[in-house]
Amino acid sequence: MIKLFISDLDGTLLGMDHYIKDKDIQAIKKMSKKDIGFVVASGRMDLDIAEVLKKIEVNGHRVSQNGAFVQDFKEKKIYSAAFDTEPAKRIMDFIEKEPMVKTVSTKDHIYTSEHNEWVEIISKQLFQDVIIEPKLTSQFGKKITPAKITLHGKEDDVILAHSRLKKHFGAELDIFISHESCVDIMPKQINKGNGIQSLLQELQIKPEEAACIGDSFNDLPMFAVTPHSYAMSSAHPDVQSKAAYVVDHVYEAIEDLIVKELI
Structure with missing residues:
Protein backbone atom coordinates (compact mmCIF):
# COMPACT_ATOMS: atom_id res chain seq x y z
CA MET A 1 0.00 0.00 0.00
CA ILE A 2 1.10 3.56 -0.70
CA LYS A 3 2.06 5.60 2.37
CA LEU A 4 3.67 8.58 0.62
CA PHE A 5 2.82 10.49 -2.58
CA ILE A 6 5.49 12.78 -4.05
CA SER A 7 4.86 15.51 -6.61
CA ASP A 8 7.08 17.83 -8.61
CA LEU A 9 5.87 21.43 -8.99
CA ASP A 10 6.52 23.28 -12.26
CA GLY A 11 4.89 21.56 -15.20
CA THR A 12 3.37 18.94 -12.93
CA LEU A 13 1.32 20.29 -10.02
CA LEU A 14 2.01 23.98 -10.64
CA ASP A 22 -8.87 22.17 -8.55
CA LYS A 23 -9.10 18.44 -9.38
CA ASP A 24 -5.46 18.03 -8.31
CA ILE A 25 -6.10 19.88 -5.05
CA GLN A 26 -9.17 17.82 -4.22
CA ALA A 27 -7.39 14.53 -5.03
CA ILE A 28 -4.47 15.45 -2.76
CA LYS A 29 -6.82 16.45 0.07
CA LYS A 30 -8.79 13.22 -0.30
CA MET A 31 -5.59 11.22 -0.21
CA SER A 32 -4.31 13.11 2.85
CA LYS A 33 -7.51 12.26 4.75
CA LYS A 34 -6.52 8.61 4.35
CA ASP A 35 -3.29 9.34 6.28
CA ILE A 36 -1.13 9.14 3.18
CA GLY A 37 1.77 11.56 3.45
CA PHE A 38 2.24 14.22 0.77
CA VAL A 39 5.62 15.48 -0.43
CA VAL A 40 6.55 18.27 -2.80
CA ALA A 41 9.95 17.65 -4.45
CA SER A 42 11.07 20.57 -6.57
CA GLY A 43 14.02 22.52 -7.89
CA ARG A 44 12.40 25.53 -6.24
CA MET A 45 13.32 26.94 -2.85
CA ASP A 46 11.72 25.75 0.36
CA LEU A 47 9.76 29.01 0.69
CA ASP A 48 8.06 28.39 -2.68
CA ILE A 49 7.07 24.87 -1.65
CA ALA A 50 5.68 26.10 1.67
CA GLU A 51 3.54 28.67 -0.18
CA VAL A 52 2.17 26.01 -2.54
CA LEU A 53 1.24 23.79 0.42
CA LYS A 54 -0.66 26.74 1.91
CA LYS A 55 -2.59 27.11 -1.35
CA ILE A 56 -3.49 23.42 -1.32
CA GLU A 57 -4.28 23.58 2.42
CA VAL A 58 -2.51 20.34 3.33
CA ASN A 59 0.49 19.56 5.48
CA GLY A 60 3.40 18.23 3.47
CA HIS A 61 7.04 17.28 3.59
CA ARG A 62 9.40 19.40 1.47
CA VAL A 63 12.31 18.39 -0.75
CA SER A 64 13.63 21.63 -2.18
CA GLN A 65 16.32 22.66 -4.66
CA ASN A 66 16.54 19.21 -6.21
CA GLY A 67 17.23 17.52 -2.89
CA ALA A 68 19.62 20.04 -1.32
CA PHE A 69 17.19 20.61 1.56
CA VAL A 70 14.73 18.15 3.10
CA GLN A 71 12.25 18.99 5.87
CA ASP A 72 9.25 17.14 7.22
CA PHE A 73 5.85 18.77 7.73
CA LYS A 74 6.74 19.49 11.38
CA GLU A 75 9.70 21.63 10.19
CA LYS A 76 12.28 19.05 11.26
CA LYS A 77 15.42 19.44 9.13
CA ILE A 78 16.34 16.04 7.73
CA TYR A 79 19.06 16.97 5.23
CA SER A 80 20.88 20.01 3.89
CA ALA A 81 23.78 20.55 1.51
CA ALA A 82 25.52 23.38 -0.36
CA PHE A 83 28.51 24.10 -2.56
CA ASP A 84 31.94 24.69 -1.11
CA THR A 85 33.06 28.22 -1.97
CA GLU A 86 35.89 27.51 -4.43
CA PRO A 87 34.02 25.00 -6.64
CA ALA A 88 31.08 27.42 -6.81
CA LYS A 89 33.41 30.21 -7.95
CA ARG A 90 34.93 27.94 -10.62
CA ILE A 91 31.48 27.21 -11.98
CA MET A 92 30.60 30.90 -12.11
CA ASP A 93 33.86 31.62 -13.98
CA PHE A 94 33.10 28.84 -16.46
CA ILE A 95 29.55 30.00 -17.23
CA GLU A 96 30.38 33.73 -17.30
CA LYS A 97 30.28 33.94 -21.11
CA GLU A 98 27.11 31.87 -21.52
CA PRO A 99 24.42 34.08 -23.17
CA MET A 100 22.01 33.39 -20.32
CA VAL A 101 20.91 34.78 -16.96
CA LYS A 102 22.77 33.24 -14.02
CA THR A 103 21.07 32.89 -10.65
CA VAL A 104 22.39 31.52 -7.38
CA SER A 105 20.05 30.03 -4.82
CA THR A 106 20.70 29.72 -1.11
CA LYS A 107 18.23 27.96 1.18
CA ASP A 108 15.97 31.02 1.42
CA HIS A 109 16.91 33.47 -1.34
CA ILE A 110 17.79 33.69 -5.02
CA TYR A 111 20.41 36.11 -6.33
CA THR A 112 21.67 37.44 -9.64
CA SER A 113 24.31 40.05 -10.50
CA GLU A 114 22.27 42.45 -12.63
CA HIS A 115 18.69 43.30 -13.51
CA ASN A 116 17.21 42.51 -16.94
CA GLU A 117 13.95 41.35 -18.53
CA TRP A 118 14.68 37.69 -17.70
CA VAL A 119 14.92 38.56 -14.00
CA GLU A 120 11.41 40.01 -14.15
CA ILE A 121 10.10 36.85 -15.85
CA ILE A 122 11.78 34.62 -13.25
CA SER A 123 10.49 36.73 -10.35
CA LYS A 124 6.90 36.47 -11.56
CA GLN A 125 7.05 32.67 -11.29
CA LEU A 126 8.57 32.73 -7.80
CA PHE A 127 6.98 33.59 -4.47
CA GLN A 128 9.69 36.17 -3.77
CA ASP A 129 11.80 38.65 -5.75
CA VAL A 130 15.22 37.85 -7.14
CA ILE A 131 17.84 39.84 -5.22
CA ILE A 132 20.30 41.88 -7.29
CA GLU A 133 23.86 41.55 -5.94
CA PRO A 134 26.44 43.14 -8.31
CA LYS A 135 29.36 41.53 -6.44
CA LEU A 136 27.67 38.15 -6.38
CA THR A 137 30.62 35.77 -6.62
CA SER A 138 32.73 37.72 -4.12
CA GLN A 139 29.97 37.17 -1.54
CA PHE A 140 30.28 33.35 -1.75
CA GLY A 141 31.33 32.02 1.64
CA LYS A 142 30.33 35.30 3.28
CA LYS A 143 26.67 36.30 3.13
CA ILE A 144 25.87 33.88 0.29
CA THR A 145 26.18 30.09 0.57
CA PRO A 146 25.26 28.68 -2.86
CA ALA A 147 23.08 25.58 -2.89
CA LYS A 148 22.15 25.71 -6.58
CA ILE A 149 23.43 27.61 -9.61
CA THR A 150 21.03 28.02 -12.54
CA LEU A 151 21.28 29.22 -16.13
CA HIS A 152 18.07 30.67 -17.59
CA GLY A 153 17.45 31.31 -21.27
CA LYS A 154 16.14 30.10 -24.61
CA GLU A 155 15.73 26.35 -25.15
CA ASP A 156 18.55 26.09 -27.71
CA ASP A 157 20.94 27.87 -25.35
CA VAL A 158 19.82 25.60 -22.50
CA ILE A 159 20.64 22.46 -24.50
CA LEU A 160 24.07 23.76 -25.55
CA ALA A 161 24.95 24.95 -22.04
CA HIS A 162 23.89 21.61 -20.55
CA SER A 163 26.15 19.77 -23.01
CA ARG A 164 29.15 22.00 -22.27
CA LEU A 165 28.67 21.74 -18.52
CA LYS A 166 28.27 17.94 -18.62
CA LYS A 167 31.46 17.64 -20.67
CA HIS A 168 33.49 19.85 -18.34
CA PHE A 169 31.97 19.11 -14.90
CA GLY A 170 30.09 15.83 -15.39
CA ALA A 171 32.37 13.88 -13.07
CA GLU A 172 32.04 16.31 -10.17
CA LEU A 173 28.56 17.86 -10.46
CA ASP A 174 24.94 16.88 -11.01
CA ILE A 175 23.60 18.92 -13.93
CA PHE A 176 19.93 18.84 -14.97
CA ILE A 177 17.68 20.44 -17.54
CA SER A 178 14.93 21.11 -15.01
CA HIS A 179 12.78 23.06 -17.48
CA GLU A 180 13.08 23.95 -21.16
CA SER A 181 14.29 27.39 -20.05
CA CYS A 182 16.85 26.45 -17.38
CA VAL A 183 19.80 24.28 -16.41
CA ASP A 184 20.35 23.50 -12.71
CA ILE A 185 23.88 22.88 -11.44
CA MET A 186 24.19 21.00 -8.14
CA PRO A 187 26.92 19.41 -6.00
CA LYS A 188 27.45 15.74 -6.87
CA GLN A 189 24.87 13.31 -5.47
CA ILE A 190 22.47 16.15 -4.63
CA ASN A 191 19.29 15.22 -6.47
CA LYS A 192 15.62 14.52 -5.82
CA GLY A 193 16.23 10.78 -5.59
CA ASN A 194 18.73 11.03 -2.76
CA GLY A 195 16.65 13.70 -1.02
CA ILE A 196 13.61 11.43 -1.10
CA GLN A 197 15.69 8.47 0.08
CA SER A 198 16.67 10.46 3.18
CA LEU A 199 13.00 11.30 3.80
CA LEU A 200 11.89 7.68 3.38
CA GLN A 201 14.54 6.59 5.86
CA GLU A 202 13.42 9.21 8.37
CA LEU A 203 9.76 8.19 8.00
CA GLN A 204 10.60 4.48 7.92
CA ILE A 205 8.78 4.02 4.63
CA LYS A 206 9.90 1.52 1.99
CA MET A 222 13.12 10.39 -8.20
CA PHE A 223 11.59 7.93 -10.68
CA ALA A 224 14.41 5.50 -9.90
CA VAL A 225 13.49 5.38 -6.20
CA THR A 226 10.07 3.73 -6.51
CA PRO A 227 8.33 1.35 -8.94
CA HIS A 228 5.24 3.61 -8.74
CA SER A 229 6.52 6.48 -10.89
CA TYR A 230 4.39 8.67 -13.15
CA ALA A 231 5.49 11.09 -15.86
CA PRO A 237 9.81 11.41 -24.42
CA ASP A 238 13.11 10.54 -22.74
CA VAL A 239 11.59 11.50 -19.38
CA GLN A 240 8.40 9.53 -20.07
CA SER A 241 10.44 6.44 -20.95
CA LYS A 242 11.97 6.35 -17.47
CA ALA A 243 8.63 6.37 -15.64
CA ALA A 244 6.43 3.35 -15.05
CA TYR A 245 3.29 5.20 -16.21
CA VAL A 246 2.30 8.35 -18.11
CA VAL A 247 -0.69 10.54 -17.18
CA ASP A 248 -2.08 13.94 -18.13
CA HIS A 249 -2.66 15.25 -14.60
CA VAL A 250 -1.62 14.67 -10.99
CA TYR A 251 -5.13 13.61 -10.00
CA GLU A 252 -5.04 10.88 -12.66
CA ALA A 253 -1.98 9.34 -10.99
CA ILE A 254 -3.81 9.31 -7.66
CA GLU A 255 -6.92 7.80 -9.30
CA ASP A 256 -4.75 5.11 -10.90
CA LEU A 257 -3.35 4.15 -7.49
CA ILE A 258 -6.90 3.96 -6.12
CA VAL A 259 -8.02 1.70 -9.00
CA LYS A 260 -5.03 -0.55 -8.31
CA GLU A 261 -6.12 -0.63 -4.66
CA LEU A 262 -2.78 0.81 -3.55
CA ILE A 263 -4.59 3.70 -1.87
Whole structure:
Protein backbone atom coordinates (compact mmCIF):
# COMPACT_ATOMS: atom_id res chain seq x y z
CA MET A 1 0.00 0.00 0.00
CA ILE A 2 1.10 3.56 -0.70
CA LYS A 3 2.06 5.60 2.37
CA LEU A 4 3.67 8.58 0.62
CA PHE A 5 2.82 10.49 -2.58
CA ILE A 6 5.49 12.78 -4.05
CA SER A 7 4.86 15.51 -6.61
CA ASP A 8 7.08 17.83 -8.61
CA LEU A 9 5.87 21.43 -8.99
CA ASP A 10 6.52 23.28 -12.26
CA GLY A 11 4.89 21.56 -15.20
CA THR A 12 3.37 18.94 -12.93
CA LEU A 13 1.32 20.29 -10.02
CA LEU A 14 2.01 23.98 -10.64
CA GLY A 15 1.16 25.85 -13.83
CA MET A 16 1.94 29.38 -14.96
CA ASP A 17 1.08 32.21 -12.56
CA HIS A 18 0.96 29.75 -9.63
CA TYR A 19 -2.12 27.99 -11.03
CA ILE A 20 -3.08 24.62 -9.53
CA LYS A 21 -5.97 22.57 -10.96
CA ASP A 22 -8.87 22.17 -8.55
CA LYS A 23 -9.10 18.44 -9.38
CA ASP A 24 -5.46 18.03 -8.31
CA ILE A 25 -6.10 19.88 -5.05
CA GLN A 26 -9.17 17.82 -4.22
CA ALA A 27 -7.39 14.53 -5.03
CA ILE A 28 -4.47 15.45 -2.76
CA LYS A 29 -6.82 16.45 0.07
CA LYS A 30 -8.79 13.22 -0.30
CA MET A 31 -5.59 11.22 -0.21
CA SER A 32 -4.31 13.11 2.85
CA LYS A 33 -7.51 12.26 4.75
CA LYS A 34 -6.52 8.61 4.35
CA ASP A 35 -3.29 9.34 6.28
CA ILE A 36 -1.13 9.14 3.18
CA GLY A 37 1.77 11.56 3.45
CA PHE A 38 2.24 14.22 0.77
CA VAL A 39 5.62 15.48 -0.43
CA VAL A 40 6.55 18.27 -2.80
CA ALA A 41 9.95 17.65 -4.45
CA SER A 42 11.07 20.57 -6.57
CA GLY A 43 14.02 22.52 -7.89
CA ARG A 44 12.40 25.53 -6.24
CA MET A 45 13.32 26.94 -2.85
CA ASP A 46 11.72 25.75 0.36
CA LEU A 47 9.76 29.01 0.69
CA ASP A 48 8.06 28.39 -2.68
CA ILE A 49 7.07 24.87 -1.65
CA ALA A 50 5.68 26.10 1.67
CA GLU A 51 3.54 28.67 -0.18
CA VAL A 52 2.17 26.01 -2.54
CA LEU A 53 1.24 23.79 0.42
CA LYS A 54 -0.66 26.74 1.91
CA LYS A 55 -2.59 27.11 -1.35
CA ILE A 56 -3.49 23.42 -1.32
CA GLU A 57 -4.28 23.58 2.42
CA VAL A 58 -2.51 20.34 3.33
CA ASN A 59 0.49 19.56 5.48
CA GLY A 60 3.40 18.23 3.47
CA HIS A 61 7.04 17.28 3.59
CA ARG A 62 9.40 19.40 1.47
CA VAL A 63 12.31 18.39 -0.75
CA SER A 64 13.63 21.63 -2.18
CA GLN A 65 16.32 22.66 -4.66
CA ASN A 66 16.54 19.21 -6.21
CA GLY A 67 17.23 17.52 -2.89
CA ALA A 68 19.62 20.04 -1.32
CA PHE A 69 17.19 20.61 1.56
CA VAL A 70 14.73 18.15 3.10
CA GLN A 71 12.25 18.99 5.87
CA ASP A 72 9.25 17.14 7.22
CA PHE A 73 5.85 18.77 7.73
CA LYS A 74 6.74 19.49 11.38
CA GLU A 75 9.70 21.63 10.19
CA LYS A 76 12.28 19.05 11.26
CA LYS A 77 15.42 19.44 9.13
CA ILE A 78 16.34 16.04 7.73
CA TYR A 79 19.06 16.97 5.23
CA SER A 80 20.88 20.01 3.89
CA ALA A 81 23.78 20.55 1.51
CA ALA A 82 25.52 23.38 -0.36
CA PHE A 83 28.51 24.10 -2.56
CA ASP A 84 31.94 24.69 -1.11
CA THR A 85 33.06 28.22 -1.97
CA GLU A 86 35.89 27.51 -4.43
CA PRO A 87 34.02 25.00 -6.64
CA ALA A 88 31.08 27.42 -6.81
CA LYS A 89 33.41 30.21 -7.95
CA ARG A 90 34.93 27.94 -10.62
CA ILE A 91 31.48 27.21 -11.98
CA MET A 92 30.60 30.90 -12.11
CA ASP A 93 33.86 31.62 -13.98
CA PHE A 94 33.10 28.84 -16.46
CA ILE A 95 29.55 30.00 -17.23
CA GLU A 96 30.38 33.73 -17.30
CA LYS A 97 30.28 33.94 -21.11
CA GLU A 98 27.11 31.87 -21.52
CA PRO A 99 24.42 34.08 -23.17
CA MET A 100 22.01 33.39 -20.32
CA VAL A 101 20.91 34.78 -16.96
CA LYS A 102 22.77 33.24 -14.02
CA THR A 103 21.07 32.89 -10.65
CA VAL A 104 22.39 31.52 -7.38
CA SER A 105 20.05 30.03 -4.82
CA THR A 106 20.70 29.72 -1.11
CA LYS A 107 18.23 27.96 1.18
CA ASP A 108 15.97 31.02 1.42
CA HIS A 109 16.91 33.47 -1.34
CA ILE A 110 17.79 33.69 -5.02
CA TYR A 111 20.41 36.11 -6.33
CA THR A 112 21.67 37.44 -9.64
CA SER A 113 24.31 40.05 -10.50
CA GLU A 114 22.27 42.45 -12.63
CA HIS A 115 18.69 43.30 -13.51
CA ASN A 116 17.21 42.51 -16.94
CA GLU A 117 13.95 41.35 -18.53
CA TRP A 118 14.68 37.69 -17.70
CA VAL A 119 14.92 38.56 -14.00
CA GLU A 120 11.41 40.01 -14.15
CA ILE A 121 10.10 36.85 -15.85
CA ILE A 122 11.78 34.62 -13.25
CA SER A 123 10.49 36.73 -10.35
CA LYS A 124 6.90 36.47 -11.56
CA GLN A 125 7.05 32.67 -11.29
CA LEU A 126 8.57 32.73 -7.80
CA PHE A 127 6.98 33.59 -4.47
CA GLN A 128 9.69 36.17 -3.77
CA ASP A 129 11.80 38.65 -5.75
CA VAL A 130 15.22 37.85 -7.14
CA ILE A 131 17.84 39.84 -5.22
CA ILE A 132 20.30 41.88 -7.29
CA GLU A 133 23.86 41.55 -5.94
CA PRO A 134 26.44 43.14 -8.31
CA LYS A 135 29.36 41.53 -6.44
CA LEU A 136 27.67 38.15 -6.38
CA THR A 137 30.62 35.77 -6.62
CA SER A 138 32.73 37.72 -4.12
CA GLN A 139 29.97 37.17 -1.54
CA PHE A 140 30.28 33.35 -1.75
CA GLY A 141 31.33 32.02 1.64
CA LYS A 142 30.33 35.30 3.28
CA LYS A 143 26.67 36.30 3.13
CA ILE A 144 25.87 33.88 0.29
CA THR A 145 26.18 30.09 0.57
CA PRO A 146 25.26 28.68 -2.86
CA ALA A 147 23.08 25.58 -2.89
CA LYS A 148 22.15 25.71 -6.58
CA ILE A 149 23.43 27.61 -9.61
CA THR A 150 21.03 28.02 -12.54
CA LEU A 151 21.28 29.22 -16.13
CA HIS A 152 18.07 30.67 -17.59
CA GLY A 153 17.45 31.31 -21.27
CA LYS A 154 16.14 30.10 -24.61
CA GLU A 155 15.73 26.35 -25.15
CA ASP A 156 18.55 26.09 -27.71
CA ASP A 157 20.94 27.87 -25.35
CA VAL A 158 19.82 25.60 -22.50
CA ILE A 159 20.64 22.46 -24.50
CA LEU A 160 24.07 23.76 -25.55
CA ALA A 161 24.95 24.95 -22.04
CA HIS A 162 23.89 21.61 -20.55
CA SER A 163 26.15 19.77 -23.01
CA ARG A 164 29.15 22.00 -22.27
CA LEU A 165 28.67 21.74 -18.52
CA LYS A 166 28.27 17.94 -18.62
CA LYS A 167 31.46 17.64 -20.67
CA HIS A 168 33.49 19.85 -18.34
CA PHE A 169 31.97 19.11 -14.90
CA GLY A 170 30.09 15.83 -15.39
CA ALA A 171 32.37 13.88 -13.07
CA GLU A 172 32.04 16.31 -10.17
CA LEU A 173 28.56 17.86 -10.46
CA ASP A 174 24.94 16.88 -11.01
CA ILE A 175 23.60 18.92 -13.93
CA PHE A 176 19.93 18.84 -14.97
CA ILE A 177 17.68 20.44 -17.54
CA SER A 178 14.93 21.11 -15.01
CA HIS A 179 12.78 23.06 -17.48
CA GLU A 180 13.08 23.95 -21.16
CA SER A 181 14.29 27.39 -20.05
CA CYS A 182 16.85 26.45 -17.38
CA VAL A 183 19.80 24.28 -16.41
CA ASP A 184 20.35 23.50 -12.71
CA ILE A 185 23.88 22.88 -11.44
CA MET A 186 24.19 21.00 -8.14
CA PRO A 187 26.92 19.41 -6.00
CA LYS A 188 27.45 15.74 -6.87
CA GLN A 189 24.87 13.31 -5.47
CA ILE A 190 22.47 16.15 -4.63
CA ASN A 191 19.29 15.22 -6.47
CA LYS A 192 15.62 14.52 -5.82
CA GLY A 193 16.23 10.78 -5.59
CA ASN A 194 18.73 11.03 -2.76
CA GLY A 195 16.65 13.70 -1.02
CA ILE A 196 13.61 11.43 -1.10
CA GLN A 197 15.69 8.47 0.08
CA SER A 198 16.67 10.46 3.18
CA LEU A 199 13.00 11.30 3.80
CA LEU A 200 11.89 7.68 3.38
CA GLN A 201 14.54 6.59 5.86
CA GLU A 202 13.42 9.21 8.37
CA LEU A 203 9.76 8.19 8.00
CA GLN A 204 10.60 4.48 7.92
CA ILE A 205 8.78 4.02 4.63
CA LYS A 206 9.90 1.52 1.99
CA PRO A 207 10.45 2.69 -1.63
CA GLU A 208 7.60 0.46 -2.84
CA GLU A 209 5.30 2.27 -0.38
CA ALA A 210 5.87 5.59 -2.19
CA ALA A 211 4.61 6.95 -5.50
CA CYS A 212 5.88 9.97 -7.41
CA ILE A 213 5.07 12.18 -10.40
CA GLY A 214 7.16 14.63 -12.40
CA ASP A 215 7.86 16.03 -15.84
CA SER A 216 11.54 16.94 -16.20
CA PHE A 217 15.01 15.44 -16.34
CA ASN A 218 15.65 16.43 -12.73
CA ASP A 219 12.81 14.03 -11.82
CA LEU A 220 14.63 10.96 -13.20
CA PRO A 221 16.52 10.23 -9.93
CA MET A 222 13.12 10.39 -8.20
CA PHE A 223 11.59 7.93 -10.68
CA ALA A 224 14.41 5.50 -9.90
CA VAL A 225 13.49 5.38 -6.20
CA THR A 226 10.07 3.73 -6.51
CA PRO A 227 8.33 1.35 -8.94
CA HIS A 228 5.24 3.61 -8.74
CA SER A 229 6.52 6.48 -10.89
CA TYR A 230 4.39 8.67 -13.15
CA ALA A 231 5.49 11.09 -15.86
CA MET A 232 3.33 13.86 -17.23
CA SER A 233 2.26 13.38 -20.85
CA SER A 234 3.72 16.84 -21.57
CA ALA A 235 7.19 15.63 -20.56
CA HIS A 236 10.02 14.97 -22.99
CA PRO A 237 9.81 11.41 -24.42
CA ASP A 238 13.11 10.54 -22.74
CA VAL A 239 11.59 11.50 -19.38
CA GLN A 240 8.40 9.53 -20.07
CA SER A 241 10.44 6.44 -20.95
CA LYS A 242 11.97 6.35 -17.47
CA ALA A 243 8.63 6.37 -15.64
CA ALA A 244 6.43 3.35 -15.05
CA TYR A 245 3.29 5.20 -16.21
CA VAL A 246 2.30 8.35 -18.11
CA VAL A 247 -0.69 10.54 -17.18
CA ASP A 248 -2.08 13.94 -18.13
CA HIS A 249 -2.66 15.25 -14.60
CA VAL A 250 -1.62 14.67 -10.99
CA TYR A 251 -5.13 13.61 -10.00
CA GLU A 252 -5.04 10.88 -12.66
CA ALA A 253 -1.98 9.34 -10.99
CA ILE A 254 -3.81 9.31 -7.66
CA GLU A 255 -6.92 7.80 -9.30
CA ASP A 256 -4.75 5.11 -10.90
CA LEU A 257 -3.35 4.15 -7.49
CA ILE A 258 -6.90 3.96 -6.12
CA VAL A 259 -8.02 1.70 -9.00
CA LYS A 260 -5.03 -0.55 -8.31
CA GLU A 261 -6.12 -0.63 -4.66
CA LEU A 262 -2.78 0.81 -3.55
CA ILE A 263 -4.59 3.70 -1.87
